[in-house]
Amino acid sequence: MSRNFFGLMRSSAPPATEAPDAIGSERAAPPPPPTMKQDDAASAGVHLDPNLEAVRHDFTEEVDMALKLRGVSAFYGSFQAIDRMTMPIPRNRVTALIGPSGCGKSTLLRCCNRMNDLIPGARIAGEIEFEGRNLLDPTVDAVDVRRRIGMVFQKPNPFPKSIYENVAFGARINGYSGDMDRLVEDSLRRAALWDEVKDELDKSGLALSGGQQQRLCIARAIAVQPEIILMDEPASALDPVATLKIEDLMRELAEHYTIVVVTHNMQQAGRVSDYTAFLLAGEERVGRLVEFGPTQEIFTNPLDQRTEDYITGRYG
Amino acid sequence: MSAAMPSAQLTAFAPRIRIRRGFSVGFMVVALLAITVSMLMLGALIVEIAVDGAARLFTDGSATSQEVRGGTLIDLPMPDGMIWLSWALPVAILLPFFGLRVVRSVLSDQFARSRWIERSIGVLTTLPVAIFVHILYVRFESAYYIEYAKAIGVDDASGTIFQLFGEASGFQFVRLITAGLILPLGILAAGWLWSHRLRRPSLLLPAVAVVAWVVYLFLDPLFLSSYPSRVPAQAGLFSAITGTLYMMVITAAVAFPLGVGAAIYLEEYARRNWFSRMIQVNISNLAGVPSIIYGLLGLQVFVRVLEFERSVLAGACTMALLVMPIIVVSAQEALRTVPPSMREAAYAVGATRWQVIRFHVLPYAFGGMLTGNILAMSRAIGETAPLIAIGALTFIAFLADSPTDDFTVMPIQIFNWVQKPQSGFHEIAASGIIVLMLVLLVMNATAIIMRQRTRTDW
Known part of the structure; x- marks a missing residue:
C-alpha cells in the first residue's frame, strides 16, 4: 500500500535528491549525519548562538531524519515561548519531549505542523526541514503540512459523529477515493480499537470511554496516512490501563510512523521513546533545549547537570 | 465443569435488568385517567338526562329539571355533584393503585429510592388544581351555552346542555364534551412529567394541551x-394569516443566509481589528433601533428606490433588516459554543478553513442558529409599525399570488379592528390577538425544544 496516495505537497514537489519517495528509498538512502552540525545550521542561514547549543550525545545508530529543526523560536505576541531550538527528529522512531510545565514542549510540537498559525498573534522564526523544504515557509500550504504531519491532542476530542465518520473524515476531505470501509477498518486496527468497536461503528465517538476516544483520535490521525504523528500528552487524561494501551500503541506505530510525543511522565518517556529532548525554561520563562540524545543515554548518563536534576526528580 | 460453575453462579447473582417495552407506565396512567374521566363525563350527561326525564315524569312533563332543582337561567347545567363525581371516581381508582405501590415500597425497605412515591406525589398534588380548572371550565361553558340557547331561541331555554344538542353543530358538540378535559389532563400530565425524574422533564405535552384547550375554547374555525x-x-383572519406566513417565509429566506453569513465572517474569518470591532458594535446597536426607523428606511429603499411598491417583498425585506442583528448575534453565539478542540481536531487531519466550517463548525452550531432564527421570526411576526410605515393594507379580500402583491399581516388586521367603533370588531380583535399569541407560543416552544434537542455534550 502506498503511503503517498494523496500525492506530494501541493505547493511544490520536493527535490528528488533531497527527499526521495518516503517509503521506497527511505532505508536505501544513505542516512545523513544523525547529529546536527553547526555548519548545517549555518548553511541554512540560521545564526546559532553558541551559548544556546544544547548538549548532544553522539549517535551510534544510523537513522534518517524526518524533521530537522534549526533555530526555531516561537512568539505569542510579544512573549517569546521557545528560543532557537535546534534538533533532529529521527524517522520511524519515537522522540519524547520532556521538561517542566511552561518550557515550550507543546509550543514546539505545534510548530511542527503549523497549528500555531491558528492562534492570533503567534509567530515562528527559524526553519523546520521536512522532505527538503522548510515547512515554516509561508509559501508552503499549512493544510498540506497538517495532512502529512498529524496530531493527537491532550484531551481526547473525537467529533460528535459516528466512529466511522470520525475516521473517514480526514481521508474524505483529502480526496481519498479508495475503499473507505477498508481504510476505516485498517486505521482502527492499527489504533488497536477495531475489536472493541467493530460492531458499533455507527455509535457516536463521544459515547466511547476516554481511552477508546484517544485511540479513536489516533485512528483518525492514521487514516490520512501521515508521515509523522505529533502527540501532545496523549495519555495525561487517561487511567493507567488506558495509558498502557496508548503506550503499546505508540511502540507499534513507530514501525510505520515517526512519532513525537510530549509527556510529563518520566517513566512514560523512558518506556516508549527512542530519543529524548529535555527542554527547560529559564528565568524569563523562555523555553530552551537543554539536551537531546538517545533515551537510554539521557536517562542513564545525562551530560547536563539540569537534565540529571530533572530526571532524578529534583525539579519536582 | 469447573469452568462452567463460576459463570452459572454469576448469572444467578447478576441483577436482572428488565427492559420495558411498549407503553410506559406514565403513558398508561394518563390514558387510563383520560378514559375514566371522559366515560364519567358521558355518564354525568346520562345522569342529567335521567334527572331531566324524571323531572318531566314527576311533573306530568310540564316541568323541566331546572324547575325541579329550583335553578335560574344562569345556573349550572350539570349538577355540581356530577362534576365532583367525575373526579372522585378516577381518584378512587387511582389512589389504591399508587397507594399499593407506596405500601409495597415501604414494606420492601426501598422507601427512600422509590420512584413511585415521587410520581404519585406529582400526580396527586396537581389533581386538585386540575379539578379546580375543570369546574371553572364547566361554569364558563355552561354560561356560554345558556346565552347561546337564548340567542338561538330554544323555547324553554332551561339551560341544560343536552337541550341544545338538537341545535348545536357536530363540532360544538364534540367541543363541549372534550374541551373541559384537555386542560385538566394537561395539568395532570405536567404533574406526572415534573415528577418523572428518569427522563428529561418535558413541557411539550402540557404545552400542547394548553394550546389545544385555548383553541377549543375561543376559536371558531370560520374565523x-x-x-x-x-x-x-x-x-376572519384568513388573508392576514396567509400574508403573515408569506412574509415570514421571504423574511427568513433573506435574513437567515445573510445573517448567518455575517456571523461566520465575523467569528471565523475576520481578524480582530478596529474594523471588525466597529461592525460588532454596530450590529449590537442596530438591534436596539426602534422598528419604525426600519419602516422609514424600508419605505425609502424598498418601496420607492427599488420600486417594490407596497408588496409582500418590500415588507419582507424591511423585516429582514429589522431581525438581521438578532440573527447575527445569536448565530455568533452558536458558533462560539463549538469548542476550539473540535476545530483543532479538524485542522489536524488537514482540513482547510472552509472544510472545518462546513463539516464541523456549522453542523454543530446549526441548531443554535435555527433557534435564533425562529426567535427572530417570532419578533418579526408581531411587528406592526414598520409595515404601517411602508403602507401595508388592512383590508385584503384576496390571497397574494406573487411577492409583488398587496398584503396584510395579523398585527395590522388586529390594529384595524381595534380602531373600529363597533364592539363586535373589538371582540374579534381579541380573538385575533389570541391567534397571534398562539402562533408566537408555538414558534418559541419550537425554538426551545430545538435548542434542547440539538445540544451536544462535549
Missing part, C-alpha cells in the same frame, strides 16, 4: 378561514 368583512360576525 381562521374567512376574509375581512364589514360584518364582525363574518370577518
